Amino acid sequence: MRADVAILGAGLAGAAAASRCAEAGLSTIILEARDRAGGRGFTRKFTGSADLLEFGGGWIAPWHDRIRDHAERTGITLRPTHAINKHRWHDGQMLRSGQPTSEEARTSFERAIAAIRHDALLYKEGKPFPWQGPMTLSRYLDRIGASPEARAHVLAWWTISGNGDPEKIAASEFLASCAYGDGTPASMMTALRHTLVPGTGILAERMIAQAKADLRLNAAVSAVRQDQDGVTLICANGETVSARAAIACLPLNALPAMSFTPGLSERKQRAIALGHGGRSLKLWLKVKNVAPGILASGGPGGLRWLFSERQAADGTTLIVGFALDDGTLLPEDRNSVAAALARFFPEAELVAWDWHDWVNDPYARGTWVALPAEETWIGDAEIWGREGRLAFATSDFAESCAGWFEGAIRSGEAAAQATIELLND
Numbered sequence: 564m565r566a567d568v569a570i571l572g573a574g575l576a577g578a579a580a581a582s583r584c585a586e587a588g589l590s591t592i593i594l595e596a597r598d599r600a601g602g603r604g605f606t607r608k609f610t611g612s613a614d615l616l617e618f619g620g621g622w623i624a625p626w627h628d629r630i631r632d633h634a635e636r637t638g639i640t641l642r643p644t645h646a647i648n649k650h651r652w653h654d655g656q657m658l659r660s661g662q663p664t665s666e667e668a669r670t671s672f673e674r675a676i677a678a679i680r681h682d683a684l685l686y687k688e689g690k691p692f693p694w695q696g697p698m699t700l701s702r703y704l705d706r707i708g709a710s711p712e713a714r715a716h717v718l719a720w721w722t723i724s725g726n727g728d729p730e731k732i733a734a735s736e737f738l739a740s741c742a743y744g745d746g747t748p749a750s751m752m753t754a755l756r757h758t759l760v761p762g763t764g765i766l767a768e769r770m771i772a773q774a775k776a777d778l779r780l781n782a783a784v785s786a787v788r789q790d791q792d793g794v795t796l797i798c799a800n801g802e803t804v805s806a807r808a809a810i811a812c813l814p815l816n817a818l819p820a821m822s823f824t825p826g827l828s829e830r831k832q833r834a835i836a837l838g839h840g841g842r843s844l845k846l847w848l849k850v851k852n853v854a855p856g857i858l859a860s861g862g863p864g865g866l867r868w869l870f871s872e873r874q875a876a877d878g879t880t881l882i883v884g885f886a887l888d889d890g891t892l893l894p895e896d897r898n899s900v901a902a903a904l905a906r907f908f909p910e911a912e913l914v915a916w917d918w919h920d921w922v923n924d925p926y927a928r929g930t931w932v933a934l935p936a937e938e939t940w941i942g943d944a945e946i947w948g949r950e951g952r953l954a955f956a957t958s959d960f961a962e963s964c965a966g967w968f969e970g971a972i973r974s975g976e977a978a979a980q981a982t983i984e985l986l987n988d
């Protein structure tokens with residue numbers, strides 16, 4: 564046995580699991596496929612500059628108490644999100660400031676926002692939605708009779724909430740995010756309160772170091788075997804590790820690449836085969852002639868949600884932008900990115916841009932969890948209970964705060980607790 568507990572994956576769920584195991588006096592070894600810790604918490608320099616940015620998740624909400632606790636314990640500080648000084652809206656036809664639509668389109672726009680607010684508040688109060696069965700975002704927009712302007716607005720906020728294909732993903736993923744605030748789409752800003760300095764990847768590294776976990780990088784696990792005495796993990800690099808128990812802290816969409824002996828429960832296998840549909844594109848843009856604090860949203864496609872966050876070390880402004888993975892933005896193509904920027908910031912000069920492709924990343928295969936309307940059960944934490952000596956964690960099926968770093972940490976801590984109880988039995 565190399566350790567009491569082997570942890571698969573060095574994201575925030577894996578780091579939290581290691582931290583909780585260490586508190587209980589258990590030794591841990593972490594097997595991580597990448598050459599770094601942090602997973603979808605990915606802090607790195609913007610290409611060719613000294614600016615450390617979050618290429619995966621970034622914001623944390625005021626009620627995310629576990630990540631705040633770990634940040635404090637590891638000397639990570641919190642940066643408040645820049646105040647929004649100005650709003651710009653693109654209604655699908657033209658750029659507007661002052662209000663999101665023309666006078667003529669205003670009544671139908673406000674009717675759609677009122678319907679969204681009503682349904683989001685039902686969610687907030689724990690009441691059922693006024694419909695039965697699966698409801699994708701697209702069907703929902705038809706149901707509330709959303710005008711083209713309202714659709715442009717909703718799809719912009721969709722890029723940072725439900726994300727993924729609106730024809731497939733559940734509308735509840737969007738309404739739940741509207742419920743963070745007063746029920747309107749724009750009120751989901753309430754949740755984007757802080758970012759971490761120096762970053763979430765560094766938080767994961769420090770949590771792992773504090774837990775004195777034995778971190779093995781470039782160790783992608785391809786097979787998990789367990790019997791009544793322990794768990795053996797076989798890595799693609801040929802390394803084999805045994806431990807008394809294991810915790811798989813892996814993205815839902817990375818699980819199909821692995822084999823489990825004995826096989827997992829039928830419900831887990833079905834959930835793994837279906838996966839989740841989180842598919843936003845997040846880009847960082849360095850621009851000139853734009854001040855920090857401008858929020859821009861809407862448009863016919865391309866970048867749909869942009870926020871000029873802060874100044875870079877070289878005096879340019881950093882804009883974070885989100886798009887749907889629907890082919891309307893080509894993130895590698897300068898013309899496509901520049902055109903998307905110019906739609907909202909005609910005054911801007913694009914200096915450089917950078918991003919990470921999470922959809923094709925073999926160890927993520929998607930962004931944050933977004934459940935298909937037909938199959939919302941796949942994220943149900945109940946399905947993801949321990950099987951024998953193997954426990955499961957990730958923000959993708961966390962019991963609370965799923966899709967957030969906070970969910971990853973809570974889920975890692977819960978899986979570690981279940982493992983501690985097993986080993987103490």
Ligand SMILES: Cc1cc2nc3c(=O)[nH]c(=O)nc-3n(C[C@H](O)[C@H](O)[C@H](O)COP(=O)(O)OP(=O)(O)OC[C@H]3O[C@@H](n4cnc5c(N)ncnc54)[C@H](O)[C@@H]3O)c2cc1C
Nearest residue numbers: 572574575576596602603620621622784957958967968971
């Ligand atoms: C673009 C983007 C924006 C986001 N924005 C936010 C935000 O603003 N706020 C927020 O709270 N959350 C945000 N999220 C979500 C957040 O990043 C995730 O929910 C969280 O990081 C997931 O943590 P995790 O530990 O569950 O999974 P991961 O971070 O994915 O960690 C899993 C680890 O397992 C490793 N792994 C995979 N396969 C194997 C294998 N076979 N063997 C060994 N290791 C393996 C991976 O390399 C990874 O390191 C965002 C995510 C993305 C992609």
